[in-house]
Amino acid sequence: MPKVRKRWGELLATLLVSVVSWGAILVLGGVVGFIAYKGASVIGWSFLTEPMREGMRKGGIAPAIVGSLWVTAVAVIVGGFIGTAAGAYLSEFATNRRLKRAIEFLVTTLAGIPSVVYGLFGLALFVVALGLGASILAGGLTLALLSLPLLIRNAQEAFSAVPASLKEASLGLGASEMQTFLRITLPIALPRVLTGLVLATGRVLGETAPILFTVAAYYLPTYPRSLFEPTMLLPYHLYVLITSGVNVKETYPMAFGTALTLLMMSLAFTLTAAYLRFRLKLKYRV
Amino acid sequence: MRGGVGKRILQAAALTTFLVLFGLTGFLFREGLPALYKSPYEELRFAVHPENPISQLDAGQVRALVRREKKWKDFGGPDTAVVAVHLANIDRYVTAGASLHQIQSTIDSLARLRGVLLALPPNLLPKHTKPLVVHWKGWKEIFFSTQWSPTYEPVPAVGFLPLLMGSLWVSVIGLLVVVPLGIAMAVYAVEFLPKTLYYPVKILWELMAGLPSVIIGFWGLVVVVPWIQKVFKLSAGETALTAGLLLGWMTLPLMASLVEEALRAIPRLLEESSYGLGATQWQTILRLKLPYILPSIATATLLAAGRILGETMVVLMVSGNSPVIAWTPLKPVRALPATLAAELGEAPVGSYHYHTLFLLGVVLFLLTLLLNVSAYLVRPRHA
Numbered sequence: 001m002p003k004v005r006k007r008w009g010e011l012l013a014t015l016l017v018s019v020v021s022w023g024a025i026l027v028l029g030g031v032v033g034f035i036a037y038k039g040a041s042v043i044g045w046s047f048l049t050e051p052m053r054e055g056m057r058k059g060g061i062a063p064a065i066v067g068s069l070w071v072t073a074v075a076v077i078v079g080g081f082i083g084t085a086a087g088a089y090l091s092e093f094a095t096n097r098r099l100k101r102a103i104e105f106l107v108t109t110l111a112g113i114p115s116v117v118y119g120l121f122g123l124a125l126f127v128v129a130l131g132l133g134a135s136i137l138a139g140g141l142t143l144a145l146l147s148l149p150l151l152i153r154n155a156q157e158a159f160s161a162v163p164a165s166l167k168e169a170s171l172g173l174g175a176s177e178m179q180t181f182l183r184i185t186l187p188i189a190l191p192r193v194l195t196g197l198v199l200a201t202g203r204v205l206g207e208t209a210p211i212l213f214t215v216a217a218y219y220l221p222t223y224p225r226s227l228f229e230p231t232m233l234l235p236y237h238l239y240v241l242i243t244s245g246v247n248v249k250e251t252y253p254m255a256f257g258t259a260l261t262l263l264m265m266s267l268a269f270t271l272t273a274a275y276l277r278f279r280l281k282l283k284y285r286v
Numbered sequence: 287m288r289g290g291v292g293k294r295i296l297q298a299a300a301l302t303t304f305l306v307l308f309g310l311t312g313f314l315f316r317e318g319l320p321a322l323y324k325s326p327y328e329e330l331r332f333a334v335h336p337e338n339p340i341s342q343l344d345a346g347q348v349r350a351l352v353r354r355e356k357k358w359k360d361f362g363g364p365d366t367a368v369v370a371v372h373l374a375n376i377d378r379y380v381t382a383g384a385s386l387h388q389i390q391s392t393i394d395s396l397a398r399l400r401g402v403l404l405a406l407p408p409n410l411l412p413k414h415t416k417p418l419v420v421h422w423k424g425w426k427e428i429f430f431s432t433q434w435s436p437t438y439e440p441v442p443a444v445g446f447l448p449l450l451m452g453s454l455w456v457s458v459i460g461l462l463v464v465v466p467l468g469i470a471m472a473v474y475a476v477e478f479l480p481k482t483l484y485y486p487v488k489i490l491w492e493l494m495a496g497l498p499s500v501i502i503g504f505w506g507l508v509v510v511v512p513w514i515q516k517v518f519k520l521s522a523g524e525t526a527l528t529a530g531l532l533l534g535w536m537t538l539p540l541m542a543s544l545v546e547e548a549l550r551a552i553p554r555l556l557e558e559s560s561y562g563l564g565a566t567q568w569q570t571i572l573r574l575k576l577p578y579i580l581p582s583i584a585t586a587t588l589l590a591a592g593r594i595l596g597e598t599m600v601v602l603m604v605s606g607n608s609p610v611i612a613w614t615p616l617k618p619v620r621a622l623p624a625t626l627a628a629e630l631g632e633a634p635v636g637s638y639h640y641h642t643l644f645l646l647g648v649v650l651f652l653l654t655l656l657l658n659v660s661a662y663l664v665r666p667r668h669a
Binding site for chain 1: 292293295296297298299300301302303304306307309310313314316317467470471473474475477478479485487488489490492493494496497498499500501502503504505507508509535538566567568589592593595596597598599603623626627630631635643644647650651654655657658659661662
């Protein structure tokens, strides 16, 4: 008799964890589905290619899309170079164990700093102290710093995953450390490094807090002409549309359209990265 | 030799992490610390009618007088109504477009009222008045005052307590959601999820983690807020509970993957001996596995707490942003990061408000640092 009761308890517990797991995923479906359902009718060719009109109630969101792409490009290019180089150093060249440990600890620490704090830093350093003003460059550099921990860790893992036998064979043939890195390790690790860049792109694209004071313009329906200008961005535009529009109800359709655009762009990058990562993982297992 | 230069470059890139952390700390403190020793009304002089016996007050008392919550009588002054005159309300007494001369003469005539309280730049202050010393208690105003209205004229209130309380509510609710549910998700993924579904589920977790927070905030505002309002019959659905639930949900992938990793690292031998002794699957999970990975669960909880505490957009959009200390989670609250996001754009660079917000940033930075460093310290060593 007690045994039967125990079974029931176990079944119930199993049921509980399954419901929780699928419930959390269901909410994700709810978020994506709801925004797709409400936003699909808004998005069209003109919505994606025209600037806003009539105080954001009409027209499209093209300047925000372009602005987001610019800022993201600056962030990923700058962050990508520094992050990959730092990851390479940690994985391949760091001979001082203490220094390596210290840097790894710093990377962990930096990863835990809230994005809004990076925004404050960007404001104080790039916008005010370096005199860049609210500009694409200031926002892009702030986001580059924000994505550094992710990029460094990813690059380090990518380089470490290259089989040591290959590196040793190269060294044994008389290649220098640097030659081995550039001709053997880097090409083999490149797919993984790029996967990290794609993932970082998706993250950076959706970041809102760090751009609030470093680049985002409330209403500027023109295309940026240089890196030293402020611009509209998708996440901030969405925030403005739903919280501080003149008539929030009137701008709701625009908000759903903007949300869906942002969601699709960011999901595309995250999904690509996830797909690449799992494919690479499977490949390495064999 | 060429390799030497290349290596230097890579090393320099790695050392930028030091630069970022020190630069970040340095700039935050540089802009934040002035809030502790400056006063928000350095450019103003306070004055009262010469027959008013009061010669000194503290900032909170002046605020109460201007707000008409207190009268002169309460502080031992005359039994007359308070007439506050300061730059933000001068337009009540003069018509728009008045010349400086007209403004000056209006101020001079107002200064003859017995209940007057003047807060003006020195050049506008009438001569026949008595100076009033207004004490600013520095860090005590910031860490012990229970009010936050940093742009209130002429004496702002900059108490961090309501904001800290708001963050506490949101984080506690978020953790109550994420810790049990995250563990449940990890257990399910390791123990019960069919192999063919494993990668799809992991990809869904990644999508969840990669969802822009502004989108979650938007969805929360349109869907969850009205729902909370209806369920709890509130006048507004933007509450600490709403924000906490959403934050808990969005932190699930982080918590679940950390716990999952720990569950997978449990030595097979232990698991098999448990089964060998006749334990069932759930007995093994509850009596062996979860206790075994307790350090990992602690680490994951601390990391999740740091993430929840620092998350900005969701809190900004669905928590109601009311900087008043709340005693139940069904009240609107205002968290630290949301305050930064909402106000920094409007605070002129170098103003007292600006420095206060940076000090708030310092507090947020130190709190998350504390959580992350403790997570690092309690992490399991064998993993």
